[in-house]
Structure formats: structure tokens, C-alpha cells
Amino acid sequence: MTATFPIFLVSTPGLEAPLCAEALEQGFAGATVVDGGVSFSGTWNDVWLANLTLRGATRVLARIGEFRAMHLAQLDKRSRKIPWGDYLDPRIPLRVEASCKRSRIYHAGAAAQRVATAISEELRAPIAEDADLRVMVRIEDDLVTLSLDTTGASLHKRGFKEAVNKAPMRETMAAMFLRQCGFDGSFPVLDPMCGSGTFVLEAAEIARGFKPGRERDFAFQTLPSFDPQAWQAMRAAPTPQTTTRTFHGSDRDAGAIRMARENAERAGVADITAFEQTPIEALEPPPGPPGLVILNPPYGTRIGDKAPLVTLHRTLGKVLKTRFSGWQVGIITADKSLAQATGLKFEAPLPPVLHGGIRVGLYRARL
Numbered sequence: 001m002t003a004t005f006p007i008f009l010v011s012t013p014g015l016e017a018p019l020c021a022e023a024l025e026q027g028f029a030g031a032t033v034v035d036g037g038v039s040f041s042g043t044w045n046d047v048w049l050a051n052l053t054l055r056g057a058t059r060v061l062a063r064i065g066e067f068r069a070m071h072l073a074q075l076d077k078r079s080r081k082i083p084w085g086d087y088l089d090p091r092i093p094l095r096v097e098a099s100c101k102r103s104r105i106y107h108a109g110a111a112a113q114r115v116a117t118a119i120s121e122e123l124r125a126p127i128a129e130d131a132d133l134r135v136m137v138r139i140e141d142d143l144v145t146l147s148l149d150t151t152g153a154s155l156h157k158r159g160f161k162e163a164v165n166k167a168p169m170r171e172t173m174a175a176m177f178l179r180q181c182g183f184d185g186s187f188p189v190l191d192p193m194c195g196s197g198t199f200v201l202e203a204a205e206i207a208r209g210f211k212p213g214r215e216r217d218f219a220f221q222t223l224p225s226f227d228p229q230a231w232q233a234m235r236a237a238p239t240p241q242t243t244t245r246t247f248h249g250s251d252r253d254a255g256a257i258r259m260a261r262e263n264a265e266r267a268g269v270a271d272i273t274a275f276e277q278t279p280i281e282a283l284e285p286p287p288g289p290p291g292l293v294i295l296n297p298p299y300g301t302r303i304g305d306k307a308p309l310v311t312l313h314r315t316l317g318k319v320l321k322t323r324f325s326g327w328q329v330g331i332i333t334a335d336k337s338l339a340q341a342t343g344l345k346f347e348a349p350l351p352p353v354l355h356g357g358i359r360v361g362l363y364r365a366r367l
Contacts, residue, residue, distance in 0.1 A: 004041045006063035008147065009050065011037040014353030015176040019056040022179065026053050044225040047150050048234060051220065052213040055175035055202065059151035061136065062087075062220075069144050070104045072114050078144070079118035084125070085224075087148060088135075092222045093128040094119070098137035105139050112137060115146070133219050152219035159216035160267040161196060169296045169332070171212070173355060174198045177362050178206070180350060181292050181330040185209075185243065188291030192283050192316075194249030197260030197275065199294050204269035209241035243272060248286050250278040280312065283319050290326035299334040299358065310341045317342030320367060329365045339363040 007028075011019045013036070020038045023031035028050065031040040038057075042050075050060045065082045069075040088094065096119070098112035105111050115137050116127045134149040156170040178199065183189065185207035191199040205212065214235060220226055247269075249260050257275045264270045274286070297316070298309060320329060321343065332355075333339050339346065344365040352359040 004043055007040055007042045007047060007050065008034075008061040008063060009038040009054065009057040010059045010061065011056065012058060012170070012173050012176070012353060012355075014351045014359075015056060015173065017351075018176040018179045019054070022054060022056050022176075023050070026050075044220075044223075045230070045234075047220055048218075048231055051151055051155065051218050052211050052235060054155070055206070055212050056172055056179070057155055058172055059149055059155055061147040062150050063145060063147050065144075065146035067144050068142050069139070070142055072105060072110055075105060075111060075139075075144060076114045076118055079115045079146075080122050082118075082146060084119055084123040087223065087225070088119070088123060088125055088133075089222060089224050090123050090125045092133055093126040093131040094133040094135055095127065095129055095131040096135045096137060098139065101138075101140045103139045103142045105142070111139060133222055148219075148223070150218060150220040150223070152217065155213065157216065158212050158267070161198070161201070161263045168196055169198045169355075171198055171202055173353065174202045175206070175212075177294065177330060177332060178202060178292075180362055181294060181328060181364060183292055185241075186245075188245050188247065188286060188288055190248040190250070190286060190291065190293050191295050192250050192278070192280055192293065193295045193297050194251050194260055194275065195253075195256050195296075197249050197263050197273070199296075200247045200249040200260065200273055200275070201263060201267050201269060204247040204264070204272050205267060207241065207243040207245055207247070208269060208272065209238065210268070211235070211237075240268075245272065245288075245291075246286065247273050249273070249275045250283065251275075252277065252279045280315050280319060283323070285324050285327065290324070290328075292328045292330060293320060293324060294330040294332075296332040297338070299338065299360070306335075306338075309335075309338055313338045313341035314343070317344055320344065324367050327367050329363075329367060331363045331365075332360050333363065334358045334360045336361070 016033045067078045096112045096116040098108040136147040138145045156172040189203035260275045264273045347364045
């Protein structure tokens with residue numbers, strides 16, 4: 001039987017609960033919400049699968065060691081007892097990052113240096129500041145936790161969305177907001193301020209059953225535990241689920257529409273997505289059954305005059321109430337008063353979410 005170890009899914013702050021629900025749904029038994037993310041026990045296969053299939057995780061950490069250390073000499077000595085050769089290939093460069101909280105070892109730079117020296121001397125692995133592979137050291141209440149970042153580039157980088165507009169919604173966040181609106185791929189989605197198309201692309205991929213990490217590389221591919229044949233079998237594309245739904249995006253900016261169409265083509269969902277240049281006041285529901293209108297309008301947090309944004313939200317609310325009967329609505333905003341300007345009756349608020357250093361909320365309503 002393959003040994004299990006703790007696996008930690010890093011979450012966008014505020015989206016731990018939907019990420020946990022997704023992990024359980026994907027078969028990661030025992031997944032629970034912990035500070036900063038979701039934790040469960042698993043094998044290296046589970047690490048690969050989590051990176052490949054989870055839409056809401058930012059990255060996947062493999063916990064490889066835990067011990068107490070009150071001072072740097074103790075950290076050095078105990079770091080050397082970790083069987084680094086079981087986890088790392090001595091030919092692959094790595095970097096060590098550390099964080100310290102409520103601990104007698106308080107200098108993160110010194111802590112990282114001690115662990116890096118221990119790995120370098122025990123394993124003879126090259127240490128490089130620009131290395132893709134990271135060993136992460138967390139010291140909290142004098143407890144040292146050592147982890148491998150098995151992901152590499154953040155999981156929101158699916159590998160398809162080359163074209164982005166300013167202040168884009170991250171794919172990982174978009175997927176979790178869709179989940180919080182009850183989206184499962186079975187009903188239409190419309191984003192009337194779609195930008196480069198993130199919500200629409202995520203919805204279309206979910207409906208088609210695509211794995212979000214199907215086309216990209218991961219840090220775990222450089223580890224001794226990696227099995228290329230098993231990985232290829234895991235990543236093998238299943239037959240796409242058939243869907244008669246079309247997922248719609250519109251925007252007043254012609255450049256955004258062009259970007260969204262290009263991104264949809266790269267993601268393999270151009271045939272089930274439609275993007276049109278349309279201002280909010282001209283918005284009409286697409287043919288077919290009601291679905292979900294979801295959008296991330298401008299917040300005005302960096303803009304002095306909020307009046308145009310209030311007008312925009314009032315127009316949005318009027319259009320939705322008069323033309324979108326039976327639809328659900330999800331509005332992401334950092335300003336409660338802007339959401340209220342729509343005149344919609346919102347459900348109970350969900351925990352706030354950190355988006356680019358700004359706390360935003362998902363406001364849900366049913367028309």
C-alpha cells in the first residue's frame with residue numbers, strides 16, 4: 001500500500017468552503033477546511049490528481065516533515081534528518097521560502113537559509129533563487145512544517161487565456177463563485193461584462209467536463225515520485241460531455257470580445273460559447289431556458305467619482321428585473337452600496353473574498 005501524507009490545498013482567502021466541497025466531490029475523502037485552505041491525507045497520485053482536476057485551488061502542497069524548533073541551530077539539525085532524497089531529485093535546482101509567526105525563530109530569511117544549507121549539504125542539490133521548485137518552511141508557535149510546492153505556476157494559469165484585460169478575475173475565483181451560485185454545467189451562463197471571458201470559459205469547461213490542468217506542466221513532474229506513464233493515463237482526455245447549452249459573454253469593448261473569442265478557441269470551447277459587443281442597456285436574455293447572470297463590474301475603489309458606477313448598477317438592475325425573469329444573478333463587488341444600487345433583493349451574504357488586495361463579496365439574487 002502506498003504511504004499517505006498530509007496534502008494542503010491553498011485557497012483564495014474566503015473561498016475555503018467551496019474549495020472543500022469541490023475536493024470532496026472530486027473524491028478526496030476526509031477533506032476539511034483549515035486555516036488558509038483545505039487539508040486531507042493522500043498519496044502522490046492524489047497530488048497529481050488535485051493539480052489536474054481542482055478548479056478552486058491556488059496550489060497543492062505536499063507536507064513532508066514536521067518538528068519543533070526553538071532556535072536556528074535546532075532548525076538546522078532537525079532539517080538534516082529529513083530524508084530529502086526520498087522527495088527531491090539532487091539534479092533539480094530548488095529554492096527555499098520561509099514564514100515565521102508567533103515563534104522564537106522570527107527571522108524568515110535566516111530560517112530559509114538554514115534549511116537551504118541543510119538540503120544543499122545533505123543532498124547536494126543546487127539552490128537557486130529563480131528555481132521553479134520550492135521547498136516551503138512555515139514556523140508557527142515554534143512548530144516547523146516543511147512542504148513541497150508541487151504546482152509551480154499558480155493553478156489559475158490554465159494555459160489557455162493568453163489575452164487578458166485589466167483587473168481580470170482569476171479562473172480559480174471564477175470557478176468558486178460559479179459553484180457558490182449553484183452552477184453545475186446544466187444551465188446557461190451569461191456574463192454581460194465579460195472582459196476576456198473568464199466566467200464564460202470556466203462555465204463552458206465545467207459543462208464539457210474538461211480538466212482545468214490538462215494542458216500545462218507542474219512542479220511535481222521534476223520529483224523522484226513522478227511516474228510519467230501513470231500521469232499520461234491520468235491526464236488522457238476523456239470524450240467531452242455533450243452539452244446543448246451555449247455560454248454567453250458580452251461587453252461594450254470590442255477588444256475584450258476579440259480577446260474572449262481567442263481564449264475560447266484556445267480552450268476548445270469556441271463551439272459552445274458566444275461573445276457579442278453589447279452595452280448593458282441593450283442586454284437581452286439569450287434564447288432558451290433561464291440560467292445565471294454573473295459579472296464582476298468595476299468597483300470604483302481606485303476611482304474618485306462613484307456617480308457613474310451607481311448609474312451603471314441602476315441600469316443593470318433595471319435591465320435584469322424587466323427582461324430576465326426566472327434567472328439567477330451573481331454580482332461580485334467590493335462596494336455594498338453599488339450592489340444595493342441595482343435594487344435587487346439579495347440572499348444572505350457569503351464570507352468576503354480577497355481579490356487583488358481588495359475584499360469583495362458575491363451578491364446573489366433570484367429574479
